[in-house]
Amino acid sequence: MGLRLDLLLLVAALLFSPALSDLVILKVDRRVDLTSQIVRVTSTLKVENNGKDAVTEVLLVFPDRQVKNLAYLFAVSSAGKGKAKSYSHTLSVNEINLKGMPPSLVGYLVSLPEPLSKGESYTLDVLAVYTHSLKPFPEKITQADIQLLVFEDSAYYLSPYEVKAQSLTVKLPQARIESYTRIENTKLHGSDIKYGPYENLPPFSHSPIVVHFESNRPFAVARELVREVEISHWGNVQVTEYYNVVNRGSEITGEFSRLEFQARPHIRGPSSFRNLVAKLPPRAHSVYYRDEIGNISTSHLWSDSKKTELEIEPRYPMFGGWRTAFTIGYGLPLQDFLFESEGKRFLNFSFGSPINEIIVDTLFMKIVLPEGSNDITVAAPFPIKESKETKLSHLDLVGRPVIILEKSNVVPEHNQYFQVYYTFSSISMLREPLMLIFGFFFLFITYIVYMHADISISKSSPSYLAKMQWEEVQAVIQQVENIVSRCLAVHEKLEASLQDLSRTGVVQACKSARKSADSTLKELYKEMKPLLSFLQSSSQAAHILPKVEELLTKERELQEKLMTKHLTVVDCYEKKLGGREIENRINAHQQKITVLRQEVDDLLDYIDEL
Ligand SMILES: *[C@@H]1O[C@H](CO)[C@@H](O)[C@H](O)[C@H]1NC(C)=O
Ligand SMILES: *[C@@H]1O[C@H](CO)[C@@H](O)[C@H](O)[C@H]1NC(C)=O
Numbered sequence: 001m002g003l004r005l006d007l008l009l010l011v012a013a014l015l016f017s018p019a020l021s022d023l024v025i026l027k028v029d030r031r032v033d034l035t036s037q038i039v040r041v042t043s044t045l046k047v048e049n050n051g052k053d054a055v056t057e058v059l060l061v062f063p064d065r066q067v068k069n070l071a072y073l074f075a076v077s078s079a080g081k082g083k084a085k086s087y088s089h090t091l092s093v094n095e096i097n098l099k100g101m102p103p104s105l106v107g108y109l110v111s112l113p114e115p116l117s118k119g120e121s122y123t124l125d126v127l128a129v130y131t132h133s134l135k136p137f138p139e140k141i142t143q144a145d146i147q148l149l150v151f152e153d154s155a156y157y158l159s160p161y162e163v164k165a166q167s168l169t170v171k172l173p174q175a176r177i178e179s180y181t182r183i184e185n186t187k188l189h190g191s192d193i194k195y196g197p198y199e200n201l202p203p204f205s206h207s208p209i210v211v212h213f214e215s216n217r218p219f220a221v222a223r224e225l226v227r228e229v230e231i232s233h234w235g236n237v238q239v240t241e242y243y244n245v246v247n248r249g250s251e252i253t254g255e256f257s258r259l260e261f262q263a264r265p266h267i268r269g270p271s272s273f274r275n276l277v278a279k280l281p282p283r284a285h286s287v288y289y290r291d292e293i294g295n296i297s298t299s300h301l302w303s304d305s306k307k308t309e310l311e312i313e314p315r316y317p318m319f320g321g322w323r324t325a326f327t328i329g330y331g332l333p334l335q336d337f338l339f340e341s342e343g344k345r346f347l348n349f350s351f352g353s354p355i356n357e358i359i360v361d362t363l364f365m366k367i368v369l370p371e372g373s374n375d376i377t378v379a380a381p382f383p384i385k386e387s388k389e390t391k392l393s394h395l396d397l398v399g400r401p402v403i404i405l406e407k408s409n410v411v412p413e414h415n416q417y418f419q420v421y422y423t424f425s426s427i428s429m430l431r432e433p434l435m436l437i438f439g440f441f442f443l444f445i446t447y448i449v450y451m452h453a454d455i456s457i458s459k460s461s462p463s464y465l466a467k468m469q470w471e472e473v474q475a476v477i478q479q480v481e482n483i484v485s486r487c488l489a490v491h492e493k494l495e496a497s498l499q500d501l502s503r504t505g506v507v508q509a510c511k512s513a514r515k516s517a518d519s520t521l522k523e524l525y526k527e528m529k530p531l532l533s534f535l536q537s538s539s540q541a542a543h544i545l546p547k548v549e550e551l552l553t554k555e556r557e558l559q560e561k562l563m564t565k566h567l568t569v570v571d572c573y574e575k576k577l578g579g580r581e582i583e584n585r586i587n588a589h590q591q592k593i594t595v596l597r598q599e600v601d602d603l604l605d606y607i608d609e610l
Pocket of ligand 1: 286287
């Protein structure tokens with residue numbers, strides 16, 4: 001009821017602006033494309049001037065709830081028919097606030113290229129692109145369910161003018177249609193629903209329709225996309241795109257079974273999408289794709305002379321409500337995007353995301369210009385919020401100027417070229433290489449200084465310390481071996497004194513030989529003590545220490561056995577016992593001594609080989 005009253009008010013308002021109300025729409029054909037998540041409505045309008053005065057503008061009206069989702073509106077003159085249509089004449093479209101316009105409606109004025117005189121007609125095409133206007137219903141489904149969507153509109157064209165003839169075609173994806181509103185002249189042809197023709201309808205005629213249908217097309221929405229384009233005058237444009245993507249389709253509830261999904265993905269997860277395809281410019285190189293975990297090598301890349309295609313496959317299938325964040329990066333040849341005009345350089349680059357049929361809620365385009373760029377201006381085909389910042393990277397003195405272009409509700413139709421103009425003196429271009437040359441020179445000097453300072457610097461390095469310690473351990477072990485050898489020499493002297501005894505029978509000489517041997521060994525053991533405790537305290541000696549300790553123990557045993565043997569032999573001589581008796585008494589000791597001596601020699605060899 002409220003809307004009706006609003007419309008009557010508007011009709012009244014239009015009566016006061018005769019140039020608008022003199023128009024009649026002879027024919028309007030509308031085509032609504034619902035084959036992706038983005039709704040595209042193309043209307044071909046044939047308008048005629050029935051008044052006396054020339055008309056220069058056509059008024060388009062939209063309900064405000066549609067305008068909320070209106071991402072793109074475009075009008076062209078439509079000359080010819082079908083494929084021969086020429087899109088040469090883009091018409092300017094501006095939002096207006098007509099006096100008396102009700103708040104539930106929004107108006108746009110299309111300027112005609114030439115005034116339309118009495119009785120003349122003109123045909124134009126209007127493209128309106130909407131985001132988020134297909135509503136999942138039910139809102140929540142399980143993994144195995146298909147996704148159903150609801151679309152609402154009016155079967156009649158919302159027009160401030162009388163409409164003589166009209167029709168509407170709703171194109172659906174080729175799948176199940178749950179239900180659709182049937183009114184007079186409604187037909188279903190395959191996956192197209194046709195409404196009309198309807199004739200001679202007064203201004204603001206309205207007939208609501210609802211279409212409920214299956215669609216498992218990806219509902220990929222980038223809640224935020226940052227595209228960073230960095231220009232290097234040395235031949236490269238580096239593009240890095242940071243995506244934060246969500247599937248805005250029906251949310252899935254219940255458990256997700258990856259096993260079931262992998263076994264039969266089309267049956268067990270029809271509403272999910274597994275991949276996205278990005279159409280990059282031709283000659284893109286060094287392409288990569290990574291997410292929070294790291295580089296993903298399963299992405300695929302195709303290229304020909306017209307484009308480079310990158311297939312992005314998230315690590316898991318994207319069900320409704322699921323999110324993923326990833327980055328893609330690539331380099332482009334500078335000469336394809338940077339040009340010169342009237343003493344200024346300019347970047348000519350495409351806005352929008354290169355990913356097919358993605359909606360971007362908020363897009364930030366960051367153009368990083370070379371350091372020293374000045375007089376920066378932007379030319380864009382649609383309104384964009386503009387701001388500036390500075391990016392500082394290595395080799396920069398004052399930082400690079402960054403132009404930030406921000407736009408919400410971005411659709412593939414926004415993949416249009418914009419330009420960033422700037423001035424730049426070639427001298428500035430030499431700054432970086434000069435800095436590099438000085439930089440290398442500085443590095444060279446530093447290197448020389450470093451080499452000279454090498455010994456003092458590297459002394460503190462852990463590997464150097466370890467090496468030093470090991471050398472110390474080796475020196476100490478050599479001293480230990482040396483002492484053991486000297487002990488063995490003392491043993492030999494003791495043996496020699498026993499042989500002397502058997503020849504001369506002088507017990508006294510033998511006794512004094514033992515005494516001196518005893519004190520020499522004591523001296524040697526005293527010398528050994530600090531060496532052993534050094535080895536025990538050094539971590540570098542840990543692996544060799546047990547062998548050293550074994551060597552010293554065996555040497556001790558050997559020495560004790562020798563002393564016992566020596567004492568026994570001397571005792572026998574003093575008691576004047578015979579040779580055989582002596583043999584018997586020392587026999588057991590002698591065997592032990594031979595074994596021990598062999599063991600000591602083996603241990604010495606082992607340690608020596610380290
Ligand atoms: C990913 O690959 C790009 C290009 O090959 C490389 O520059 C980047 O360092 C890689 N990142 C990781 C985390 O491996
Ligand atoms: C920008 O590049 C496009 C595609 O190459 C081209 O059609 C357009 O004319 C260029 N714009 C300017 C201002 O050079």
